Amino acid sequence: MTGRxxxxxxxxxxxxxxxxxxxxxxAVDLAVELRVLARSADEPAVLAGAPAIFGDPGDxxxxxTMAAGADVLTFDHxxxxxxxxxxxxxxxxxxxxxxxxxxxxxxxLHARRLLGQAGFPVPAFCPVxxxxxxxxxxxxHGWPVVLKARSGGYDGRGVIVARHGGDLxxxxxxxxxxxxxxxxxxxxxxxxxxxxxxxxxxxxxATVTYPVAQTTxxxxxxxxxxxxxxxxxxxxxxAAELAQRVVQHVGGTGVCxxxxxxxxxxxxxxxxxxxxxxxxxxxxxxxxxxxxxHQHLRAVLDWPLGPTELRAPAxxxxxxxxxxxxxxxVANLPAALEVPGAHVHLYAKASRPGRKVGHVTxxxxxxxxxxxxxxxxxxxxxxx
Amino acid sequence: MTGRxxxxxxxxxxxxxxxxxxxxxxAVDLAVELRVLARSADEPAVLAGAPAIFGDPGDxxxxxTMAAGADVLTFDHxxxxxxxxxxxxxxxxxxxxxxxxxxxxxxxLHARRLLGQAGFPVPAFCPVxxxxxxxxxxxxHGWPVVLKARSGGYDGRGVIVARHGGDLxxxxxxxxxxxxxxxxxxxxxxxxxxxxxxxxxxxxxATVTYPVAQTTxxxxxxxxxxxxxxxxxxxxxxAAELAQRVVQHVGGTGVCxxxxxxxxxxxxxxxxxxxxxxxxxxxxxxxxxxxxxHQHLRAVLDWPLGPTELRAPAxxxxxxxxxxxxxxxVANLPAALEVPGAHVHLYAKASRPGRKVGHVTxxxxxxxxxxxxxxxxxxxxxxx
Numbered sequence: 001m002t003g004r005x006x007x008x009x010x011x012x013x014x015x016x017x018x019x020x021x022x023x024x025x026x027a028v029d030l031a032v033e034l035r036v037l038a039r040s041a042d043e044p045a046v047l048a049g050a051p052a053i054f055g056d057p058g059d060x061x062x063x064x065t066m067a068a069g070a071d072v073l074t075f076d077h078x079x080x081x082x083x084x085x086x087x088x089x090x091x092x093x094x095x096x097x098x099x100x101x102x103x104x105x106x107x108x109l110h111a112r113r114l115l116g117q118a119g120f121p122v123p124a125f126c127p128v129x130x131x132x133x134x135x136x137x138x139x140x141h142g143w144p145v146v147l148k149a150r151s152g153g154y155d156g157r158g159v160i161v162a163r164h165g166g167d168l169x170x171x172x173x174x175x176x177x178x179x180x181x182x183x184x185x186x187x188x189x190x191x192x193x194x195x196x197x198x199x200x201x202x203x204x205x206a207t208v209t210y211p212v213a214q215t216t217x218x219x220x221x222x223x224x225x226x227x228x229x230x231x232x233x234x235x236x237x238x239a240a241e242l243a244q245r246v247v248q249h250v251g252g253t254g255v256c257x258x259x260x261x262x263x264x265x266x267x268x269x270x271x272x273x274x275x276x277x278x279x280x281x282x283x284x285x286x287x288x289x290x291x292x293x294h295q296h297l298r299a300v301l302d303w304p305l306g307p308t309e310l311r312a313p314a315x316x317x318x319x320x321x322x323x324x325x326x327x328x329x330v331a332n333l334p335a336a337l338e339v340p341g342a343h344v345h346l347y348a349k350a351s352r353p354g355r356k357v358g359h360v361t362x363x364x365x366x367x368x369x370x371x372x373x374x375x376x377x378x379x380x381x382x383x384x
Numbered sequence: 385m386t387g388r389x390x391x392x393x394x395x396x397x398x399x400x401x402x403x404x405x406x407x408x409x410x411a412v413d414l415a416v417e418l419r420v421l422a423r424s425a426d427e428p429a430v431l432a433g434a435p436a437i438f439g440d441p442g443d444x445x446x447x448x449t450m451a452a453g454a455d456v457l458t459f460d461h462x463x464x465x466x467x468x469x470x471x472x473x474x475x476x477x478x479x480x481x482x483x484x485x486x487x488x489x490x491x492x493l494h495a496r497r498l499l500g501q502a503g504f505p506v507p508a509f510c511p512v513x514x515x516x517x518x519x520x521x522x523x524x525h526g527w528p529v530v531l532k533a534r535s536g537g538y539d540g541r542g543v544i545v546a547r548h549g550g551d552l553x554x555x556x557x558x559x560x561x562x563x564x565x566x567x568x569x570x571x572x573x574x575x576x577x578x579x580x581x582x583x584x585x586x587x588x589x590a591t592v593t594y595p596v597a598q599t600t601x602x603x604x605x606x607x608x609x610x611x612x613x614x615x616x617x618x619x620x621x622x623a624a625e626l627a628q629r630v631v632q633h634v635g636g637t638g639v640c641x642x643x644x645x646x647x648x649x650x651x652x653x654x655x656x657x658x659x660x661x662x663x664x665x666x667x668x669x670x671x672x673x674x675x676x677x678h679q680h681l682r683a684v685l686d687w688p689l690g691p692t693e694l695r696a697p698a699x700x701x702x703x704x705x706x707x708x709x710x711x712x713x714v715a716n717l718p719a720a721l722e723v724p725g726a727h728v729h730l731y732a733k734a735s736r737p738g739r740k741v742g743h744v745t746x747x748x749x750x751x752x753x754x755x756x757x758x759x760x761x762x763x764x765x766x767x768x
């Protein structure tokens with residue numbers, strides 16, 4: 001061997017979890033050097049071989065080191081303060097998604113206001129400065145009331161379904177750093193279904209949308225999804241169109257995920273927004289013409305986007321989330337590979353109850369068939 | 385992040401080229417730790433993040449270091465002496481493919497004899513100890529005569545098509561280290577087509593075969609391939625069956641590639657044998673239910689093998705081989721990504737004429753359509 005190709009680009013990603021890990025696999029195809037900001041050498045992307053800078057995502061110096069010499073700075077999570085990102089943009093660095101767009105994924109109250117004021121359908125909501133705000137909201141919209149932490153929640157953390165005034169958290173009246181409330185209240189929506197739509201958008205504006213997925217949550221954490229979604233074609237079309245407008249409105253760049261409620265009478269409501277590759281897009285690795293991880297790299301680099309169509313009639317993805325008493329997925333892996341057509345992805349995270357440590361994707365002639373393969377495989381991976 | 389999952393297995397791979405690079409991407413999915421034996425930090429698998437041990441594949445100490453603590457030792461090339469591998473096996477290490485099987489891929493004369501004596505169809509051949517052997521062979525089989533170096537040749541190197549006695553190489557009478565000839569002569573076969581069949585075999589015996597691919601060589605180096613092969617179904621079936629018997633006969637383990645000639649009257653002849661993931665299997669990453677790189681890990685670890693069927697009506701793979709005056713694939717990458725449906729794989733090797741620095745795969749409704757997409761993309765990657 002004599003001599004290496006120069007990297008096609010250097011992408012700096014804040015965070016080194018499973019999203020960065022799978023982005024690293026895609027980066028290898030494109031000869032993109034992915035540099036990750038990690039807290040420790042045990043993080044999933046570091047174990048996958050991504051060059052790491054060790055530091056805190058809240059530390060402006062670490063962010064500056066990440067951005068130096070990179071073509072673009074991007075994220076595998078949203079827990080990054082805005083000001084250092086604004087400083088990087090002011091210094092001429094490319095940051096995608098940008099700090100203004102990122103605020104919509106960081107702050108649920110901001111996102112609700114931004115989208116609600118623009119006329120997007122969102123659940124009824126109000127900021128919560130104390131128990132009296134919740135009581136007043138419930139008087140108008142009824143119980144239960146969904147209480148959400150303005151920021152920092154994920155996988156069901158930071159969400160409380162309050163059935164009456166006795167369910168309210170103790171820190172409801174605490175103030176956020178900006179003096180605003182730390183909680184918001186939302187009307188509880190009777191759900192016919194939950195949908196997730198991936199949208200990829202280049203800084204120069206071009207946008208592609210993925211086929212709509214239907215997700216199933218348990219305790220606020222996604223257990224599995226299927227594509228195509230089990231809803232009428234015109235509703236799926238409406239969901240895709242709505243998601244694309246949401247991403248354009250907030251100025252998202254890169255891959256963005258828009259989670260939607262299908263409420264009573266098939267009415268769509270915007271639930272959550274993530275401006276990064278997302279759990280709801282993991283099946284795209286095998287199921288779609290371009291995986292969300294390749295697409296994210298292409299989008300943040302302002303390179304041409306790839307096609308998004310499904311490459312099989314149906315796909316399913318089941319998250320690997322050990323419950324109490326679950327077995328070791330690593331020890332069970334050979335047995336799980338007996339299931340034909342299961343695509344197992346392990347994140348190299350120690351297994352513990354409630355933690356997402358991998359996922360399994362399967363393709364099939366129908367969502368039922370694909371889900372059966374993926375779910376059986378997960379059952380084997382978790383068997384005691 | 386707190387704590388990593390133990391690796392599902394540790395696989396040590398001798399070599400750190402593009403095959404090891406793509407195996408590393410697959411290893412990440414399965415939480416397999418892939419350790420590569422590299423000559424330098426610039427090699428493709430090291431740049432992809434595989435943990436590396438630096439050393440020479442001919443150095444018994446380096447091989448011992450590789451095998452220590454690994455579940456299995458395997459290879460991304462055949463240039464490994466047999467004795468240190470036999471010593472490792474004797475010391476209780478698992479080595480797949482094993483040294484006896486590997487000899488069939490290392491020594492073309494040995495392979496021809498082994499397969500010829502067992503009744504497999506091979507081109508007429510004879511060992512060459514000097515020009516008189518070639519003249520005698522030509523008197524029986526006619527010119528041209530194909531001269532092949534017994535070992536070390538690849539991508540057309542070590543193969544000479546001699547049209548008459550004046551074409552013979554000067555070192556024809558040189559002796560190999562074992563006292564045997566360094567060249568063999570083969571009858572030139574009028575080719576109707578060339579086929580390649582991937583077979584994966586577990587040490588415990590289970591075997592799967594991939595759909596047959598048709599390859600196109602220029603100057604002895606594979607330029608492109610398509611799957612399904614453009615031959616009659618019964619010939620493809622015969623090719624798959626023949627390849628599987630060849631692999632079983634030589635005792636191959638892991639992924640093995642059998643290259644076949646389709647000679648006059650549709651007669652199949654065994655050409656070359658590789659006991660590792662192979663260029664002819666690169667399209668399996670996107671095109672087949674299990675990629676050859678996942679499959680190789682599964683096979684050498686004696687884990688259940690995955691299904692092999694095509695996931696699209698047709699697939700094509702075109703190697704990225706710069707000619708004189710070619711442009712820089714990295715600089716051309718964004719333009720190449722304009723072609724919808726092209727899956728670009730760059731190996732992070734410096735571009736120079738005649739060197740394989742990547743490949744492009746495309747799926748399609750027909751091999752013609754898929755080949756058109758992949759070839760157009762390669763043309764753009766190489767444009768000056």
